[in-house]
Amino acid sequence: MDCYSFSKYLTDYLDNQLKLPQRREVESHMRECPVCQGKVEDMKNLLNALHMLQKVSASDSFEAELLEKIHIYQNNLEHSHTFRTFFFNHIRTFSAVAAVILVIVSTLVIWQSYHPRAGNLPAGMNSAPVMSSMGSSSSSPRQEPATNPVNPPPKTTPMALTDSLNNEMVPDDTFNLDFLKNRIQLVNEQR
Amino acid sequence: MRDKAKYTDEELIVLFQKGEERAYLELVHRYKDRLTNFVFRFVGSREMAEDIVQDTFLKLYTSSHMYKEIARFSTWIYTIAGNLAKTELRKRKRRKIYSIHDMGIDEKEFEIPSDTYNPERETRTAYQEKEIQTAISRLPEQFKTAIILRDIQELSYEEISKIVGVPVGTVKSRINRGRQKLQELLKELKDK
Incomplete structure (x- = not known):
């Protein structure tokens, strides 16, 4: 047996896994080769040290902590089960609410697609307040129309424009659509 | 349940699968020290080792149905503990909370x-x-x-x-x- 073959048998030799003829061969090589004999001694020292390592045991509170973990796990499981039960018991209600929300959102989207300008108007200029103020018989005093080509009106904030528009001189009982369109166009140009 | 010591590990896990909680406690009692020693040598921290072994037993509690009688219980539980220890070590290395290789x-x-x-x-x-x-x-x-x-x-x-x-x-x-x-x-x- 040479040193290379010996190194292959080393683990089995140390673990008593070799059959008698192989074991004799290994021991015979060890007697002839002090290097390999030294390797065996070193390895035996290492294995001895590993076997002598003190055994680490679980602490006294180990089982109590484990039972606590199991308890927490069971509680979480129960909560998730309760939630699931609640959800499945009220699934019809949740579906109905979801459907209503879907209808409202869809209606808004469709409405906006038919009234793209309304979506772009400033908050205060949305159709509802403007239309109501124009269509109603409000008691606001009549003023001169702001359409003055020589002296254009000063630049104002959208809110101010809205207010000025709300206070425009428009006959109470006649709703002039062309006038409104002109005003909106003018506001957009000023912007 | 007859004298607990007379049961093999495999019999105990089967009993636990049938709902016998005392069989579970007996398995914990038999393996807690062996597994703590194994995981401690793996991770080098007693606290972490105990945590991992507790997680191993928690897994045993929640997934006992995964055990099949063809395998030895000891190899099954060592596999779970070893995998959890490896996962924990990798996680810690990634998070740089505990990195052995970064130190001299x-x-x-x-x-x-x-x-x-x-x-x-x-x-x-x-x-x-x-x-x-x-x-x-x-x-x-x-x-x-x-x-x-x-x-x-x-x-x-x-x-x-x-x-x-x-x-x-x-x-x-x-x-x-x-x-x-x-x-x-x-x-x-x-x-x-």
């Missing part, structure tokens, strides 16, 4: 359980416990597993083969190379 050899500190510390035993062996733990922690993962299971837990080649899921020949080769590598590391530590 002198900086590496491992817990040495002091409750049963025996200086006499240290003088009877060629190496200090702390040096061995440091060297083990520096072994590649597959060698580390093989060495701990064989030379510290004293399991058979066949059991190790089932736990790590490789043939017996591969286990022998890993043990052989692991021991040689461990010797080199210990020599390096002694020379420093």
Whole structure:
């Protein structure tokens, strides 16, 4: 047996896994080769040290902590089960609410697609307040129309424009659509 | 349930699968120390080791149905503990909370359980416990597993083969190379 073959048998030799003829061969090589004999001694020292390592045991509170973990796990499981039960018991209600929300959102989207300008108007200029103020018989005093080509009106904030528009001189009982369109166009140009 | 000691591990797990909670507690009692020692040698921290072993038993509690009678219970539970220990070590390395490789050899500190510390035993062996733990922690993962299971837990080649899921020949080769590598590391530590 040479040193290379010996190194292959080393683990089995140390673990008593070799059959008698192989074991004799290994021991015979060890007697002839002090290097390999030294390797065996070193390895035996290492294995001895590993076997002598003190055994680490679980602490006294180990089982109590484990039972606590199991308890927490069971509680979480129960909560998730309760939630699931609640959800499945009220699934019809949740579906109905979801459907209503879907209808409202869809209606808004469709409405906006038919009234793209309304979506772009400033908050205060949305159709509802403007239309109501124009269509109603409000008691606001009549003023001169702001359409003055020589002296254009000063630049104002959208809110101010809205207010000025709300206070425009428009006959109470006649709703002039062309006038409104002109005003909106003018506001957009000023912007 | 008759005298608990008369039951094998496999019988106990089957009883637990049928709802017998005392069988579970008996399994915990039988394996808590063995697994704590195994995981401690793997991760180098007693607190972390206990945490991992508790998670192993929690997994046993929640997934006992996964156990099939064809396997030995010991190999099954060692596999779970080993996998959890490896996962925890990788997680910690990724998060840089606990990184052995980022530190120099002198900086590496491992817990040495002091409750049963025996200086006499240290003088009877060629190496200090702390040096061995440091060297083990520096072994590649597959060698580390093989060495701990064989030379510290004293399991058979066949059991190790089932736990790590490789043939017996591969286990022998890993043990052989692991021991040689461990010797080199210990020599390096002694020379420093």
